Amino acid sequence: MISIIDFDKLIETHLKRERKQKQIGRYYPSEIGGCIRKVWYSYKYPLEIEPDKLKIFEIGNILHEFIMQVFKNEKNADSISFLESELPFKMEKKDFVISGRLDDIIVLKEDGRKIIIEVKSIRDVNSASKPNKNHVMQLQFYMHATGIKDGVILYVDKNNLKTRAFEISYDERHSLDILNRFKALHELLTKDVLPIDEAKRSKDTLWMCNMCEYRAKCDRNEG
């Protein structure tokens, strides 16, 4: 009897959401570290998010919810106190807006320092020997936007909840470079100029192309 219920389908229906058309002029720190051509395509040729990807995003949300409970737990109050989560921010520049939501802010009991924690779920925490460049960019930008000078990228293993944390200090120059990346993206979008195929140009980022929905367009240099 139960076999007639398609549980995968139930999950997919639960997660299904309307695609929101992204607006040129509104940008997101979570995307700016990715391949600039792919970001550009996502504005010009929006696609539905595939059900499998939605499920992976949801695992990330569930794990973040769990970590938030860990931070809030009174039993951890000797070491940290929880300040904020999902804090929205908006930075208005002359002709565009950057908005986002940072994961968590905690306060270290030892010295009262505020720390931004960016939580990322990962398949095998042992494979994270260094923080992902995109995650660092995202965190640097959050530090820039909030004025908080300390951050941590916290990788949480989906299989066993083991963690690996990378401390990142605010770097003003890096943040300004990121801001310039937003400016470049805005200009390329408003002038309708196809960006370089950035991820293809380095062996460190080539893996991104294997997961890119715009691979065929990109291979044809289609603008």
Ligand code: SF4
């Ligand atoms: S295929 Fe690679 S280089 Fe091309 S848009 Fe996608 S990620 Fe960027």
